[in-house]
Amino acid sequence: MNGLNGPRAIPVRVERVESITADIRRFTLVPAQGGSLPAYSAGSHVVVTMRGEARTWRNAYSLTRAAGARDAYQIMVRRVPASRGGSAFMHAQVKEGSELEISMPSNFFPLARLATKHVIVAGGIGITPFLSMLPELAASGARVEMHLCCRPEDAEALEALIAERIVGGVAIYTDLQDVETRFGTLLAAQPPGTHLYTCGPVGLMEGLAQVARARGWPESHFHQESFGGASHGEPFVAVLAKSGREVAVGADQSLLEALEAAGVDAPYMCRGGACGTCSLEVLEGEPEHRDFFQSAAERATNCNVLPCVSRARSARLVLNI
Numbered sequence: 001m002n003g004l005n006g007p008r009a010i011p012v013r014v015e016r017v018e019s020i021t022a023d024i025r026r027f028t029l030v031p032a033q034g035g036s037l038p039a040y041s042a043g044s045h046v047v048v049t050m051r052g053e054a055r056t057w058r059n060a061y062s063l064t065r066a067a068g069a070r071d072a073y074q075i076m077v078r079r080v081p082a083s084r085g086g087s088a089f090m091h092a093q094v095k096e097g098s099e100l101e102i103s104m105p106s107n108f109f110p111l112a113r114l115a116t117k118h119v120i121v122a123g124g125i126g127i128t129p130f131l132s133m134l135p136e137l138a139a140s141g142a143r144v145e146m147h148l149c150c151r152p153e154d155a156e157a158l159e160a161l162i163a164e165r166i167v168g169g170v171a172i173y174t175d176l177q178d179v180e181t182r183f184g185t186l187l188a189a190q191p192p193g194t195h196l197y198t199c200g201p202v203g204l205m206e207g208l209a210q211v212a213r214a215r216g217w218p219e220s221h222f223h224q225e226s227f228g229g230a231s232h233g234e235p236f237v238a239v240l241a242k243s244g245r246e247v248a249v250g251a252d253q254s255l256l257e258a259l260e261a262a263g264v265d266a267p268y269m270c271r272g273g274a275c276g277t278c279s280l281e282v283l284e285g286e287p288e289h290r291d292f293f294q295s296a297a298e299r300a301t302n303c304n305v306l307p308c309v310s311r312a313r314s315a316r317l318v319l320n321i
């Protein structure tokens with residue numbers, strides 16, 4: 001079955017499961033029916049459909065092999081103790097030999113080809129989109145500076161993944177420090193034409209965006225990737241204006257997941273608030289925006305909500321669907 005109104009589904013078999021750290025596993029996925037998988041570009045992800053007994057999850061994961069791999073894909077999944085269930089399902093239920101469905105690859109986090117230099121800042125599992133980018137940057141001889149913030153116990157394993165893909169090493173930070181103090185001078189010192197890429201916890205990404213803006217970086221020169229995980233919140237009711245139906249959105253469910261569970265054919269691509277594909281018009285109520293797609297001015301109008309990550313501040317949110 002295709003993932004409702006999402007990208008076309010590809011059946012895959014889990015060929016290998018490896019522990020990278022205590023709570024990060026790498027899954028190697030091969031085509032379930034033989035043949036080749038679609039080619040993808042550096043920075044691409046797939047959406048994995050996980051069918052549990054009581055509910056279905058769809059999470060986006062970066063493809064971590066160098067772009068061009070078609071015999072097998074690899075994804076890395078961190079088990080989040082307080083997760084909404086998708087990562088826990090991948091760790092507890094998915095074994096070598098399991099079958100899954102993935103979407104066609106898509107890419108909302110491409111390399112900026114005209115950049116004179118690439119500065120990458122990753123937080124923990126946020127290294128994953130860069131694992132397909134680094135070999136391409138190395139092969140093209142691009143200027144790259146890589147920074148990784150992570151827990152001390154993860155540093156060695158994550159550094160090893162980066163080291164085999166980069167020329168020139170990586171700066172690793174395992175202590176807590178505010179973003180301005182850690183990266184303010186670094187961003188101020190970059191040559192014109194440098195592009196900044198970030199993926200990791202929201203606080204790190206928002207902090208870097210603020211620091212970059214304060215240093216006069218053009219918006220077009222910084223790029224963020226965010227995958228799910230931002231959907232916990234207060235329960236609310238989505239009202240579908242065209243039919244009058246009411247859909248309850250649980251505390252551990254995204255609005256998009258609640259709509260899908262109710263059989264609504266809602267479009268999506270990234271499921272991480274980055275692409276805008278899932279945008280729905282809001283007729284009444286106040287959205288709580290958690291996306292990276294709309295500008296601050298667009299968010300302030302509250303005209304649209306991106307249901308893959310955003311929720312409602314009001315008890316009811318009336319949508320024009």
Ligand code: FES
Nearest residue numbers: 269271275276308
């Ligand atoms: S699916 Fe991409 S922003 Fe929601």
